[in-house]
Structures are given as structure tokens and as C-alpha cells.
Amino acid sequence: MSQAPASLDAYRDSLSALEGPDQTAIADAEARNAQLTKPPAALGRLEDLARWYAGWRGDGRPALSNPQVVVFAGNHGVAARGVSAFPTEVTVQMVANFEHGGAAINQLSRQFGARMDVHALDLDRPTQDFTQAPAMDDADVLTALGTGWAAVDPAADLLVTGEMGIGNTTSAAAIAHALYGGAAEDWVGRGTGVDDAGLALKAQVVREGVARHAGGDGLNTLARLGGREIAAMAGAILRARHEGIPVILDGFICCSAAACLHAVNPAALDHCVAGHVSAESAHPALLAQLGLTPLLSLGLRLGEGSGAALAIGILQGAIACHSGMATFAEAGVSGG
Template sequence: MQAPFSTLAAFRDFLTDAPKPDSAAIAGAEERNGQLTKPPGALGRLEDLAIWYAGWRGTPQPDIKAPQVVVFAGNHGVCAKAVSAFPPEVTVQMVANFDHGGAAINQLSKAFGARMDVHALSLDVPTADFTEQPAMTEDEFIAALQTGWNAVDPAADLLVTGEMGIGNTTSAAAVAACVLGGDAASWTGRGTGVDDAGLARKTDVVAQGLALHATDDPLEALRCLGGRELAAMAGAIAAARHHSIPVILDGFICCAAAAVLAKLADAALDHCVAGHLSAEGAHRKLLEALGKEPLLDLGLRLGEGSGAVLAIGVLKGAVACHSGMATFAEAGVSDG
């Protein structure tokens, strides 16, 4: 399905009038949960997850059969400021690795039965250095949002968005700071593992970007300070909402892109859960701002969607128990 917007105004309108969960499915799932052969609340958060998932899929007894993982790749002009421990060429090399099935995200997607797609966004034309000018023109920004939207398979029943882009923790920190408030130091982390001098340089670059592109408009923040892969993730998360597809959010970069949507519309991320807490320092702060409690905390900082794909297992477990367990009546067990 092609993106139903060609302007930023149309994209904004969609977010303010997005589909909502099915209240009848939620009620049915809650009723079923109360009849399953277990003490009330014994499965903890798994019970809430299953009911949440049922609401978005429109059935009180859902199943997860077609998860989709989409990895977006982009290059960043701000890398000229030496903000990363790796050169921009690594982005292209890693996309080739994805295509050949050699990355961690390939193994995890396969392990959890997810289809994996990779979209490289104009890797030969990096975004502009945001310390000097907006990272993207409006046309470039809209094209990236549309790429994200179009990447989502309407037949999928769960979505994970991942990313690859040397320098993108710098862009994500700048976007988060601009959208959520706070200074550069409170949002900037070590990313791929820069040393103290690199962290100081990276923090200064984020501060320069914030000073040049001060704005109260979340979309302008993403256009001026973000990257094509961040914009594509935002477009994909919005498309999932359009198709009532639940989303598992990945780490700091994914959540920075999602924060843009959250600031545009209060309930824009109701179809999303946080897959994990990453080792990037400001990720916890970002999740708190989004009101999302992570499902896993494994010290990951790889990106690619890796932590969110691991959380597919948690959600599959929740839904399997909810939909597959017998009720007290079916099992012939007394419920007291």
C-alpha cells in the first residue's frame, strides 16, 4: 500500500485521526483471561500484553503468525565531525551483511519466525551536516517517511523497526533533546563506543545542532536533526497504526523516532510496547518520557532491531498462553 500522504500536513492529520484498539476485543480478552486455568494475575505482565495485543488485532483470542522486521539504513553528514568510532562506509558494508544473512538481526529474526526486510535510503547521498544546515530538505524528509510507511506489510501481525547508520546515535540524541527538552549532555551517549574525547566532541555537535535548529515542531526537529532511517522508522510505526499492527520498539534510536510521533498526538504510540532497555545511557530517560516499561534488560547496544526482536518471544509467549490455555470449564478444573 502506498503512503496516503504527500505532504507533512497530511501526515499530521493522519496521526490525529488514527485507528483505535477494538474495545469489544479487549473486553472479550479480559473475560477470557479471567477464566483461564491459573490464579488471577499469576502471569503478571504477560496477561496485560496479551489483552493489549488482542485489542489491536480485533479478536479476543489472537495468534502471532506473521511478524515483520524492517531494518532501515541511512548515512549522516554529521559524521564529518568525527562523532563515531566507525567510518560511514560501515553502513554500506553492514547492509551487504544483512542482505547475505550474516548479522545478528538475521539470526534473531529467523529464531523468532519473523520475515526480515532491509531498506537502504540513499546511502550514497548522506544527510547534510546538521551543525551547518537542516539534515534533510522537506522533499527528502517526506520521501523517507513514505519509504517507512510503504515498507510495512499490511498482512503482518507484529512489527519491529530496526536501523543501521553510522552517526545515528548523534542524530537521535539531538532529536530527543529537541522534542523532549533538556541539554545535549543529558541525551548524548557513547553510541558505538567513543572515548571520553569523542563523547565530548559528540555532545558539542549535538549542542550546536540544537542551537541552530531550535523548534517546537517535532516533525521539524526530525527533519533538521534526524536521518533518513529515523524518519523511515517514524513512517513505519505510523503505518502500523493505520493497519492496526502492534509494534515492539527497539532501542534509543528507534524510540527517539517514536518520540516525534508521541509529541504530535497523545495516543500515537498506544499500539507500541518497549522491547528492551538498551545500554545507551539516555534510553531509560527516553522510555520514561514515553511512558513505556521495557520487557527486557540485557545490556544490548547493537541496534538493528535486535532487542525488540528478542522481545517477540515474550509477546509470543503471552499470546500463546492467553489463546491456548484451557479455561476452568474446558479443563474440568474447579475455580473455587
């Protein structure tokens, strides 16, 4: 499915027609794992990761050699409400930093051999303030979803999506509040470092937005409360599923994009693992809603895809052990 869906209903159709992992590859991976020179389950979650990856790549002894990191950037009209400690000009400045190789995500992508791409989405045209109107109309959200869809390299064998956008933790909190309920305060965090007054303001803004845009499914929520970079991440995650490319999810904002897909079809994230749990206060609750257990917990709150990119190394280690270790028979070791 190389072409992006042409309408939100077509995206819904693509979410309802999802293939699962290759069960033969999983069985082959399990059989190989049972013969490797180690006690059963001695590598813990690395063994689970290897089997998961094998199933999505359709190979019981897979390689991981072509990871892709894609960073999407967008500006948010709701930032005008004062919900961020930084001005929206920072989004443009950070995109330039990404493009010149100076950000944390550049270093992590390089360290783990990942191709890195950057897509800035209409930075001179912020989304609407979602307390006053839908953040995006159908044309805007389809363009953003399509940008994410087209950004995925079909030859990649792993995808990480990252983001940059002043105000986007407020947007992510509104999405989570709309999808999962509770109080607005349950979902807002300090983001770029707002003080207590800023935190209270964020909760108020989230309450107003969700009250205005109640109802609809995950894609409606994405359009009404999201941002272009959040929609682009959703489009990329869905394209990866159709291409059989496993995904490592990043922090709270990335997971809010994934949640919009999950709300339409709970199986939509079966090809995803959570790279880390961030320091953003609501991220653990969002991961729990998605049924995901993070690989890392390092107190990160940078975004950009940084936590997920760091977790590439964990998955590389899992695949290296699974596919590179000798079996008992090959090594001449008793016990196999």
C-alpha cells in the same frame, strides 16, 4: 490508508486521526483471561500484553503468526564531525551483511519466525551536517517517511523496526534534546564506543544542532535533526497504527523516531511496547518521556532492531498462553 501522506501537513493530519484499540476485543480478552487455568494475575505482564495485543488485532483470542522485522539504513552528514568510532563505509558493509543473513538481527528474526526486510536509503548521499543546515529538506524527509510507510506488510500481525547508520546515535540524541530539553550531555552516549573526548564532542555537536534548529513540532525536528533511516522508522510505525499492527520498539534510535510522532500526538504510540532498555545511557530517560516500560534489560547496544526482535518471543509467549490455555471449564478444574 494504503497510500503514504503526500506532505508533512498530511502526516500531521494522519497523526490527528488515529483510531484506538477494539474495546470489544479487550473485553473479550479480559473475560477469557479470567477463566484460564491459573490464579488471577499469575502471568503478570504477559496478561497485560495479551490484552493489549488483542485490542489492536480486534480479536479476543488472537494468534501471532506473521511478524515482520524491517531494517532501514541511512548515512549521516554529521558523522564527518567525528562523532562515531567507525567510518560511514560500515553502513554499506552492514547492509550487505543483512542481505546475506549474517547479522544478529537475521538470526533473531529467523529464530522467532519473522519475515525480515532491508531498505537502504540513499547511502551514497548522506544527510546534511545538521550543525550547518537542516539534515533533510521536505522532499528528503517525505521520501524517507514514505519508504517506511511502504515497507510495512499490511498482512503482518506484528512489526519491529531496526536501523543501521553511522552517526545515528548523535542524531537521536539531538532529537531527544530538542524535544525534551535538559543539557546535551543528558542525551548523548557512547554509541559505537567513543571515548571520553568523543563523548564531549558529541555533546557539543548536539548543542550546536539544537541551537540552530530550535522550534517546530516533532516532524520538523525529525527533518532538521534526524536521518533517513530514523524518518523511515517513523513512517513505518505510523503506517502500522493505521493498519492495526502492534509494534515492538527497539532501542534509543528507534525510540527517537517514535518520539517525533509522540510529540505531535501523545496517543500515537498506544499500539507500541518497548522491547528493551538498551545500554545507551539516555534510553531510560527517553522511555520515561514516552511513558513506556521495557520488557527486557540485557545491556544490549547493537541496534538493528535486535532487542525488539528478541522481545518477539516474549509476546509470542503471552499470546500462546492467553489463546492456547484451557479454561477451568474446559479442563474440568475447580476454581473457575
